[in-house]
Amino acid sequence: xxxxxxxxxxxxxxxxxxxxxxxxxxxxxxxxxxxxxxxxxxxxxxxxxxxxxxxxxxxxxxxxxxxxxxxxxxxxxxxxxxxxxxx
Amino acid sequence: xxxxxxxxxxxxxxxxxxxxxxxxxxxxxxxxxxxxxxxxxxxxxxxxxxxxxxxxxxxxxxxxxxxxxxxxxxxxxxxxxxxxxxxxxxxxxxxxxxxxxxxxxxxxxxxxxxxxxxxxxxxxxxxxxxxxxxx
Numbered sequence: 001x002x003x004x005x006x007x008x009x010x011x012x013x014x015x016x017x018x019x020x021x022x023x024x025x026x027x028x029x030x031x032x033x034x035x036x037x038x039x040x041x042x043x044x045x046x047x048x049x050x051x052x053x054x055x056x057x058x059x060x061x062x063x064x065x066x067x068x069x070x071x072x073x074x075x076x077x078x079x080x081x082x083x084x085x086x087x
Numbered sequence: 088x089x090x091x092x093x094x095x096x097x098x099x100x101x102x103x104x105x106x107x108x109x110x111x112x113x114x115x116x117x118x119x120x121x122x123x124x125x126x127x128x129x130x131x132x133x134x135x136x137x138x139x140x141x142x143x144x145x146x147x148x149x150x151x152x153x154x155x156x157x158x159x160x161x162x163x164x165x166x167x168x169x170x171x172x173x174x175x176x177x178x179x180x181x182x183x184x185x186x187x188x189x190x191x192x193x194x195x196x197x198x199x200x201x202x203x204x205x206x207x208x209x210x211x212x213x214x215x216x217x218x219x220x221x222x
Contacts (some may be wrong), residue, residue, distance in 0.1 A: 014140055015210035016221040063143040065206070079140055079208075085222040086137070086168055086209030087121050087180055087200060 007074035015082035020050035037068040091165035094144040099181040108163040108185035117192040121180030137170045140208035151202040159195035161186035
């Protein structure tokens with residue numbers, strides 16, 4: 001990837017997903033135009049143990065829930081959120 | 088209108104809130120406490136470690152309260168969700184709703200609990216004699 005085609009995001013994982021991805025933010029690079037669905041696919045490849053949980057996760061970008069078609073931007077904070085269990 | 092909404096590690100104390108919500112127009116003051124119980128899904132629970140996405144949890148809880156007030160207008164509302172390690176018997180969630188009549192208070196409180204369980208980024212890590220498990 002050339003410098004012009006790369007964006008960098010900070011990835012946060014919570015709940016059961018943090019058992020596999022850790023609870024510290026991860027920095028990841030993607031090609032410009034990449035979507036949340038691309039990020040989820042890559043997480044599944046790089047963390048196979050987390051694969052089964054990913055379809056059940058919601059995603060937030062910059063603390064707002066988004067759909068998987070959402071296009072990522074440089075500097076985004078992306079959070080993968082397993083089903084919540086507060087109460 | 089009095090409105091208190093918070094996700095955080097402080098112990099939940101609803102007594103002062105109940106008193107503050109007992110204003111002359113309110114015929115109903117409803118209090119709900121969610122308590123850590125000693126079992127879940129056939130497992131013994133000794134404690135629950137509640138974690139949250141700090142930067143988002145308070146914002147989502149505010150949005151939940153907005154939606155519930157739009158559906159069920161009441162006079163006053165307080166929703167407090169605790170985080171951190173809680174032992175059996177401790178309150179993890181406190182809700183106080185005050186309204187003119189009881190029906191709005193019950194409906195509003197019930198919707199608040201239901202909505203918290205859908206969208207507020209908080210997770211339970213249950214701790215028992217057979218280890219830790221995510222709820």
